Amino acid sequence: MKKTTKSLHAKVDTSNDAPISTPIYQASAFEAHSDFFYSRKNNPNVEEFEQAVGLLEDTKHALATTTGMSAVTMTLHLLKPGQHLIINKFLYGCSYKLFQWFCNQYQIKLSILNLSDKDKWDELPMADMVFFETPTNPFLYTVNIEKISALFKAKNKDTLIVVDNTWATPLFQQPCKHGADISLHSATKYFGGHSDVMGGIILTDNELIYNDLLSNRFYFGSNLGPYSAWLLRRSLFTLDVRLAKHKTTTLELKEFLEKRKEVARIYYPDVDGIQLTDYATLIFFELAEEFKDKYTQLAQSLYLFSTGTGMACVTSMIAQPFSGSHASMEYSERHEMGLDERLVRLSFGLEDVQDLMSDLRQGLDALHD
C-alpha cells in the first residue's frame, strides 16, 4: 500500500461513536483509566498527526512540537556542555541565531562549514552533532546526507546527523533513509499549508533518541496543542494533492522567470531523483543589477503575492530574506552567507498559474517605470 494511502487512514480515536473524522480532544487531562494522561504528555489529536507524518516519512517515531523552532531547540538539547556542533553555512536566520545563543550559553563549541562543498574544508573535524537543512533556506542548495553522515560517523560513530527537512517534505525526501539520525520540520509550512497554524515535528528511527526527546518535551512543555494538531492533521490529508499543483505551477513560473531580463539568477534545488525525488513551491531569484534596489516596488505592484513571512501555503507570497527571514543576523553574517537585498523569495500558491504569470509580468514590467 502507498504511504500516502496509509497516512490518510491513520486514526487515533478513543470514542465508541466511530466518527469518520477525529474530533478535537480539547482536554488538558484524561481520566485515570485512559491511555492518555495529560495533554502536555500526549493527546489523541497530537498522536494522530504524529502517526500520519511518521507514515509519510516512513520513520518509527514522530514527535510533534509547538513550532519548527521548538523542534530545533529540543533537538539541540541532546547536546551536552563541552561537545561540538557543526552547522551548515546556509540556514534559516532564526535557527542560526539560536545555535549561536545556545552554544554560547551551554559551552558547546560551534563551527560553521559549507557542507555542500567539502573541498573548502581544511580538515574533517570531530563532531557530536551536524545540523543542516537540505534544500537550504535561503538558496535551496542541497547537501548529500549519505556522504555527510558517512564522513562524520567514520570519525566519531556517535555523531548525530540532524536534517531540517522542511523544504523537501516527507513526500520528496526521507533523511533517515539516507543516514540521518533525526529529521525535523517546521509544520507551519507545507503541513499546515493555509497560513493558519504553527507546529513542528521531529522524526527518528532511534528509540533512545525518541525516549530522550519524549521526556524533554514533557518537561519543557513543548507539546503541540490539540487544536493545532487537529488543524495540521486535517491539512495533511491534502498534502500530496497540494504539492502536485504547487509543482506544476513552480516549474511553469520558473521557466517564465528565466526569460525575464529583470531576473539575473534563479535558485532551484538539485532534484537528483535519489535523495530528493521531486520539488515544489519555493524559489529564490536575484534581481538584475539594474533593478537591485527595486524589491519593494516589485512587492507592492503584485496583486496576488502577499508579503507575510509564511511560505508553502495555498496563496502566493513574496519576501526579501535579507530584511525578513534573515533580518535577525548581523549584516556581516548575512554578507558571509552571500545574502543581499537583491535576493527575492517567491512561494507559489494554488492560484491559477496564468493569473500568477500575468501578475508577475505586470509587476516586473512596472520596474521599468
Ligand SMILES: Cc1ncc(COP(=O)(O)O)c(C=O)c1O
Ligand atoms: C527551514 C526552516 N526551519 C525551521 C523554521 C522555523 O519554523 P517555525 O516558524 O514553525 O518555528 C523555519 C521557518 O521559516 C524554516 O524555514
